[in-house]
Amino acid sequence: METETPADRLPLAHGDRLDWLDRGGKSLPASVRRLAAAPGGVGYVAGEAWTVQxxxxxxxxxxxxxRRSVLTKPF
Structure with missing residues (x-):
């Protein structure tokens, strides 16, 4: 889940199972590179179509x- 700061996080029942990404003013692609460096995971990306791509x-x-480990939901 991506937020600008930790204070922007939503309380979720299973939030401890998520990787929270706090951009802290960085661009989204730069922040995603940090998460992508950890191989073997599954990514779920939802958002505007160009951002998801x-x-x-x-x-x-x-x-x-x-590519099958990155699930997308563009809108």
Whole structure:
């Protein structure tokens, strides 16, 4: 889950199972690179279509994740 600061996080029942990403003023693609460096995970990306495409590209083409392990929901 991505937020600008830790104070912006929503209380979730299973929030401890999520990787929270606090941008802290950094761009989203730069922040995603940090998460993508950890291989073997599953990514779920939802958001505006162009953002979802850019993030998926980062996971699959830049970090080498299997494309089937990055689930997307563009809108």
């Amino acid at each position: 850019a993030v998926r590209h980062g996971f699959v083409w830049e970090a080498g994740w299997d």
